[in-house]
Structure formats: structure tokens, C-alpha cells
Amino acid sequence: MQPAERSNVPTPVSIQADPSAPTPAIASRRKHSGYFRDAASALVLAALIGCGNTYRPVVTAINPVGPASQPQKYAVAISSTGATTPGLVTIVDFSGDTVLVTANIGPDPKYFVMDSAGSNGYTLNGDGTLTSFDVSNQLISSAVLQSTLLAGSNPISVFPQGTYVYVSEPGRGVVGQFSGTPPALRQELTVGDNVVYVVGANAAQRLYALVQGSGTAIGQAAAIDVASNAVTTTVPVGITPVYGVMTADFKRAYIMNKGSNTVSVINAQTNALDSFTGSSAPGTISVGTAPVWADFATTRSELVVANAGTGSNQGSLSVVSIPLCNAAAAVTNPNCDPTNPVDAAGFGTVLASVPVGVNPVNVAVLADGTRAYVANGGDPSLPCATVPVAGVSTGCSVSVVNLTSNVVTATIPVSGHPNFLAVSNATPTGKVYVTSADNSTMTIIRTDTDTLQTTVDLQGKGVMVRVTAP
Known part of the structure; x- marks a missing residue:
């Protein structure tokens, strides 16, 4: 005083x-x-x-000085309660594994994604609607917004970037571009029959819409120029492209071709298939049977690809080397241009093919590149069992793959047939969140021991889960 x-x-x-x-x-x-x-x-x-x-008396307040507030991490899970009843969004606190919010969304949700900041969520629903909401522990059902898509769109996936939201609409052969709150249709970009996914990254100058066509011939990646909001060209890829990822520097896009067991590599700067030594065809990497998902091990310059196999037998994880030359390599590589790098030595080499569980459907890599987690969906025609019996039951699990040794170090059983997983890093314990298509239990795995941490009841059958921070 x-x-x-x-x-x-x-x-x-x-x-x-x-x-x-x-x-x-x-x-x-x-x-x-x-x-x-x-x-x-x-x-x-x-x-x-x-x-x-x-x-x-003159009094001067003394404010206590404590630690700075920490950003909140959430796992955001979507579940379905039926074909005609509202779906649910459940927000789970990372630190305590507690349910903070449960709110209603559109009926029978099929796909869920968040923007790059983790602040807005979007779901595509069985009634042909798009719902959007703020990712917040204060979310209430009345704050969930709904947009009705055009008749016959049959939306299958959604990709937000900047002020726009892009919806793949195979029923109309277009990518719908939406903006505003709630999102309203701005224009339709005609790309071709059976468009299934938009590949991109936050702030990328170019996106790619994957078009399957008939499903028996090669598919296409329709290039969408973000600045002009127009389709500029199409790049041929493999048969039945289903998914793709783009590097954070926007220089390469990798397309999973389920029907041809390959990954197509697009040089997003030249807007054409990449060319590298050792590829069996221009811009093509041969991987396992039926590649369906992929993630980057950025610290290792590797791409990990989940191969579903036949769906009833053991699948695999392909580990692919994808280094580009950089400024440090320019002295020894006279062809290296850091602003438009060429592929470094060994690019496209499959380093390992790791057997995992039955019907892997999804893979995610820890940010430090040490491990990959693979969701093994199991044979959908058989019930799950910890010890499966051939023809009677199937294994439903998460495989943990050490990316240094490229071997499976743990197999963790989960409840139901897993359909999606997401990973969130932390020190000392990160977490893996796993939803299952046939029950309401979301499994949470801790990454320091690679064991079951706990489970959370979603009150509906799991659809997908995302995390607000990696």
C-alpha cells in the first residue's frame, strides 16, 4: 500500500x-x-x-502474474442417430477426455471436415444439406446453420479454403463453390461425371477435383484456379481416384488411385504429371492393393499410404520417399531451382510395404514423424473380435507402425468396425481418436504407451472425428 x-x-x-x-x-x-x-x-x-x-488512503491493486492461458484442444466427432433423425456433433476436451458440448446437426451425416484453423466445422448430410457451425465449447443446436444444396447433387465430400467452401457433387458433375454465413451457392464448376473429392491445402493457388468417370477408365484431376475460380485444365490420373493430399508448400499433389493400385504425382506448379526416375509410367508410383488414404511424414520426406486390399484380407501400409531438392542442395544439383524444385534422388521409391490389419481405411502420422496409426476396419460382413476366427469374426483394430524400423509395434483392438481416426500431439502424451461405424463408442489411445486411454459415448454411430490442433 x-x-x-x-x-x-x-x-x-x-x-x-x-x-x-x-x-x-x-x-x-x-x-x-x-x-x-x-x-x-x-x-x-x-x-x-x-x-x-x-x-x-490511496490503494494500488497488485495483479497476480500466472502462466499464460493455453490454447484449447478439442476432438470433434460426428455421429448418426438414424436416417431421418438429427445427427450429433460432440466436442471433447483434449486434456480431460470429457464431453463439453453435444449439439444437433443435419440428419444422417456422411462427411465431416474443419477449416485449417479448426474454428469452423462442416457436415454433409443424408438429406442433401450442408450444415456449418462454430467449433466452440459454447455451441448450441440453434447456432448450427443449414444450407440446402441443389436437387440431385448427391454430395460426397467438402473442402473449405479461405472464404470458400467447395462441395463435390457427383450427381451433377460439378464442384459447388459456396461462401457466406450460412454458406450459399456462388457458382458451379463443371468438372465431369462422378467427382468425389477436392484436393488442396490452405492458401494453395490451385485445387484438384478428382473425377472417376465410368470407374473403368483412367480418372481425371480437374485443376481449379483459385484466383479466377475457373477450371483451367485436367490432368489424367489412375483408375478410380478416391483421395488425395497436397504438400504444405503447394508444390506436389498425390492422388490415390484405388482401381489401379497406384499413386499419381502432380506437379502443381507446372499443372502436369510429375516426372521422376524409376516410375513405371509418367508421374506414377506403384503401391499396394487398393490405396484409399494417405498422410505425410513431413520430417522424413515420406508419404504413407493405406492400402485396403480386398477388404476381407490383410491390407498394407506403403512408405514412399518423396524428397524434393532444396536451396541447400543447389550446389550439388545444378538443376535444382528452390522456387520450382525438381525431385531429389530416390523420389518415388517405396521404402517399405508393411502388413497391417484387415481392410485398413484410414492412416494418420504424428507430427514428429515417428509413428503412423492405421485404422483397420475389418471385414464389414463379420462381427469384430479380439481374437478373430476365420469366416466367423474379424479383427477391428488400430495398427501402430514405427516409421524408423517400418514394422508394426502394437495392435490395439477397438470397439466396432473403425471408420476414421485423428491424431493430436502433446508432451508427454498425445492422443489418437477412433470412431466406429456400427456403435457409439469413440476410442481414445494415448501415444506415449500406445494403449487404450478411455472411451467416450457419442450417443450415435460414429461417422468421423477431427482435431482442432495436430
């Missing part, structure tokens, strides 16, 4: 007193010494009993 501040109010009366006698203020302080033990209290008392000067 700072010293008292003195007022310039004059004393109206002068009182003569015996010098040997204590003043009233001193007597009062002695009398009440048991109650007032600091100088500030005595000064206040003196003012109250009529001392010649009035005192006004």
Missing part, C-alpha cells in the same frame, strides 16, 4: 491540550490496538474521530 495522501482541508477549530496527556488519536489507537494493527487502519480511524487533517 502506498503512503496516505494528505488533503488541504483547513482545520476549523484549534484545541488546546495538556502536552503531557495523550492526544485523542493516540489514546484511541492504544484503546483499539487489538483491532487495528497496521498504519493504514490507524489513519482511517484518525479521520473518523475528527483529527485536524482528513486522510484519503
Whole structure:
């Protein structure tokens, strides 16, 4: 507390007193010494009993200094309660594995994605609608917005980028471009029959819409120029393209061709298939049977590809080397242009093919590149069992693949047939979230021990799960 501040109010009366006698203020302080033990209290008392000067205490607040607030991490899961009843979005706190919010979304949700900031979520629903919502622990059902798509669109996936949301509409052969709140149709970009997915990255200048066509001939990747919002060209890929990923620097896009067991590599700067030594065909990497999903091990310059196999037998994980030359390599590689890099030595080499569980459907890599987690959906025609019996039951699990040794180090059983997983890093414990298509249980795995942490009831059958921070 700072010293008292003195007022310039004059004393109206002068009182003569015996010098040997204590003043009233001193007597009062002695009398009440048991109650007032600091100088500030005595000064206040003196003012109250009529001392010649009035005192006004001046107080300066001292704010406690503590640790800075930490950004909140959530797992956001979507579940279905039926074909005609509202679906559910469940927001789970990372630190405590507790359900913070459950809100209604559109009926029978089929696909879910968040924007790159993890602040907005979008679902495509069985009734042909698009729902959007803020990812917040304050979310309520009335704040979930709905957009109705054009008749016959049969939407299958959604990709948000910047102010736009792109919806793949195979029924109309277009990618619908939406903007605003709630998202409203801005235009349709005609790309071809059976468009299934839009490949891109946040702030990329070019996106690619994957078009399957008849499903028996080679598919196409229709290039969408973001600046002009127009389709500029098409790039031939493999048979039945189903999924793709783009590097964070926007220089390469990798397309999973389920029907031809290959990955097509597009040089997004030249807008054409890449060319690298050792490829069996221009821009093509041969992987396992039926590649369906992929993720980057960025710290290792590797692409990991989940191969479904036949759907009833053991699938695999292909580990592919994808280094580009860089500024540091320019001296030894005279062809290296850091602004438009060529492929480095070994690009496109399959380093390993790792057997995993039955029917792998999804893969995600830890940010440090140490491990990949593969969701093994199991044979959908058979019930799950921890110890499967051929023809009677199937294994439903998550395989943990060490990306240094390229071997499976753990197989973790989960409840139901898993259909999606997402990973979130932390120190010392990251987490893996797994949804299952045939029950309401979301499994949470801890990454320091690669064991089951806990489960969360989603109140509906799992569809997908995403995390707000990797």
C-alpha cells in the first residue's frame, strides 16, 4: 500500500491540550490496538474521530502474474442417430477426455471436415444439406446453420479454403463453390461425371477435383484456379481416384488411385504429371492393393499410404520417399531451382510395404514423424473380435507402425468396425481418436504407451472425428 495522501482541508477549530496527556488519536489507537494493527487502519480511524487533517488512503491493486492461458484442444466427432433423425456433433476436451458440448446437426451425416484453423466445422448430410457451425465449447443446436444444396447433387465430400467452401457433387458433375454465413451457392464448376473429392491445402493457388468417370477408365484431376475460380485444365490420373493430399508448400499433389493400385504425382506448379526416375509410367508410383488414404511424414520426406486390399484380407501400409531438392542442395544439383524444385534422388521409391490389419481405411502420422496409426476396419460382413476366427469374426483394430524400423509395434483392438481416426500431439502424451461405424463408442489411445486411454459415448454411430490442433 502506498503512503496516505494528505488533503488541504483547513482545520476549523484549534484545541488546546495538556502536552503531557495523550492526544485523542493516540489514546484511541492504544484503546483499539487489538483491532487495528497496521498504519493504514490507524489513519482511517484518525479521520473518523475528527483529527485536524482528513486522510484519503490511496490503494494500488497488485495483479497476480500466472502462466499464460493455453490454447484449447478439442476432438470433434460426428455421429448418426438414424436416417431421418438429427445427427450429433460432440466436442471433447483434449486434456480431460470429457464431453463439453453435444449439439444437433443435419440428419444422417456422411462427411465431416474443419477449416485449417479448426474454428469452423462442416457436415454433409443424408438429406442433401450442408450444415456449418462454430467449433466452440459454447455451441448450441440453434447456432448450427443449414444450407440446402441443389436437387440431385448427391454430395460426397467438402473442402473449405479461405472464404470458400467447395462441395463435390457427383450427381451433377460439378464442384459447388459456396461462401457466406450460412454458406450459399456462388457458382458451379463443371468438372465431369462422378467427382468425389477436392484436393488442396490452405492458401494453395490451385485445387484438384478428382473425377472417376465410368470407374473403368483412367480418372481425371480437374485443376481449379483459385484466383479466377475457373477450371483451367485436367490432368489424367489412375483408375478410380478416391483421395488425395497436397504438400504444405503447394508444390506436389498425390492422388490415390484405388482401381489401379497406384499413386499419381502432380506437379502443381507446372499443372502436369510429375516426372521422376524409376516410375513405371509418367508421374506414377506403384503401391499396394487398393490405396484409399494417405498422410505425410513431413520430417522424413515420406508419404504413407493405406492400402485396403480386398477388404476381407490383410491390407498394407506403403512408405514412399518423396524428397524434393532444396536451396541447400543447389550446389550439388545444378538443376535444382528452390522456387520450382525438381525431385531429389530416390523420389518415388517405396521404402517399405508393411502388413497391417484387415481392410485398413484410414492412416494418420504424428507430427514428429515417428509413428503412423492405421485404422483397420475389418471385414464389414463379420462381427469384430479380439481374437478373430476365420469366416466367423474379424479383427477391428488400430495398427501402430514405427516409421524408423517400418514394422508394426502394437495392435490395439477397438470397439466396432473403425471408420476414421485423428491424431493430436502433446508432451508427454498425445492422443489418437477412433470412431466406429456400427456403435457409439469413440476410442481414445494415448501415444506415449500406445494403449487404450478411455472411451467416450457419442450417443450415435460414429461417422468421423477431427482435431482442432495436430
